[in-house]
Amino acid sequence: MMRYAHVTGWGMAVPENVLTNHDLEQIVDTNDEWIISRTGIKERRIAAKDETTSSLALDAARRALSQTDLNPGDIQLIIVATASPDFIFPATACLVQDQLGAVNAGAFDLSAACTGFVYALNMAAQSIRSGSLDNALVIGAETLSRFVNWEDRNTCVLFGDGAGAFVLQASEKPGGLLSCVMRSDGSGGDLLSVPAGGSVLPATHETVDQNLHTIQMNGREVFRFATRVMASATKEAVDKAGLKLEDINLIIPHQANSRIIEAAARGIRMPMTQIVMNIERYGNTSTASIPIAICEALEDNRIKPGDNLVLVAFGGGLTWGALVLEWTEPEIRPISIWSRRRRKLLLLLARLRSFGLRLLRKLEGFIWGASSQEE
Numbered sequence: 001m002m003r004y005a006h007v008t009g010w011g012m013a014v015p016e017n018v019l020t021n022h023d024l025e026q027i028v029d030t031n032d033e034w035i036i037s038r039t040g041i042k043e044r045r046i047a048a049k050d051e052t053t054s055s056l057a058l059d060a061a062r063r064a065l066s067q068t069d070l071n072p073g074d075i076q077l078i079i080v081a082t083a084s085p086d087f088i089f090p091a092t093a094c095l096v097q098d099q100l101g102a103v104n105a106g107a108f109d110l111s112a113a114c115t116g117f118v119y120a121l122n123m124a125a126q127s128i129r130s131g132s133l134d135n136a137l138v139i140g141a142e143t144l145s146r147f148v149n150w151e152d153r154n155t156c157v158l159f160g161d162g163a164g165a166f167v168l169q170a171s172e173k174p175g176g177l178l179s180c181v182m183r184s185d186g187s188g189g190d191l192l193s194v195p196a197g198g199s200v201l202p203a204t205h206e207t208v209d210q211n212l213h214t215i216q217m218n219g220r221e222v223f224r225f226a227t228r229v230m231a232s233a234t235k236e237a238v239d240k241a242g243l244k245l246e247d248i249n250l251i252i253p254h255q256a257n258s259r260i261i262e263a264a265a266r267g268i269r270m271p272m273t274q275i276v277m278n279i280e281r282y283g284n285t286s287t288a289s290i291p292i293a294i295c296e297a298l299e300d301n302r303i304k305p306g307d308n309l310v311l312v313a314f315g316g317g318l319t320w321g322a323l324v325l326e327w328t329e330p331e332i333r334p335i336s337i338w339s340r341r342r343r344k345l346l347l348l349l350a351r352l353r354s355f356g357l358r359l360l361r362k363l364e365g366f367i368w369g370a371s372s373q374e375e
Helices: 021-025 032-039 053-066 092-100 113-130 186-191 205-209 219-240 258-267 286-299 337-374
Strands: 004-013 018-020 043-045 077-081 106-110 135-143 161-171 176-184 250-253 308-315 319-326
Touching (some): 004 053, 004 113, 018 021, 043 161, 053 077, 053 092, 053 135, 053 161, 077 113, 092 106, 092 135, 092 337, 106 113, 113 161, 113 286, 113 308, 161 286, 176 219, 186 219, 219 258, 219 319, 250 258, 250 286
Parallel strands (some): 077 135
Antiparallel strands (some): 018 043, 176 319, 308 319
């Protein structure tokens, strides 16, 4: 019996705070025309002080889960693809697991820069297809505004914050994820990176003063790399799925730069009418860009049952990848009053559970501490 991994729930979350190109003119030496002509970006969302990668991820996850008949306890795996985690450790996925109340889920972060959501979706789908689990939650979430040098006009105009999430479920019905290509080239790792903060350059006054904890990018080299691999990965994934480019209804690329997307479309001779692009409103949200774009395409009724989609991305590492997805659950289910109440109840229970576990650990520490003193 063949098993397939289908997307059954989807959700997105973006901060309310909008930073326009005109706003950036007050911060750095740039202007609206320069930004639009080179990137296609008009505005981006910036996280508030009380918003984090995990809080955006949690919001998107709850929305995705509400599209399904699953409870948090039914989720068996949570993968958060992110280049801007809350901490080096614990994993952002573990924070989501706790607050979501997914008591039966393993959780980990995946670091593949902007390609992370494609990688994570493939890993979760293969776990389902192998029979090791039935339900998974895949999230792409970022607060890259926290890693931007706001004095560097070449990078600060590009990035925004947001999150998108998919619920994957096992099914005997053919469809879902049909193929995936994952590639990397570490020899180009220095072309797009955050140099400091790891074990090579731990945080010091010097690394902070030199802005080494912010995004560094060789824009020209990244552009050349991206336009080449986006087209080649798309062709390879389509061929691996046993399809032709004519069989593809929509391509949802990583929203990095409108000129890169347009060049990649020319490389595979695909009209822009079959390309999903929303970069003008959100900028580059890295791992979150593809799921956010799909959520909006669904709202616009651009995705229909049986449509073949290509999700393609590139990122620091260097990494790149593409997957073919047959969409089988495009209808957004109405959320009933009971579902809303149940969601609030489950949220409350998750918070109570988290508080209870923290309290239990303190009690255990007190008991064990007292026992060791007696000995």
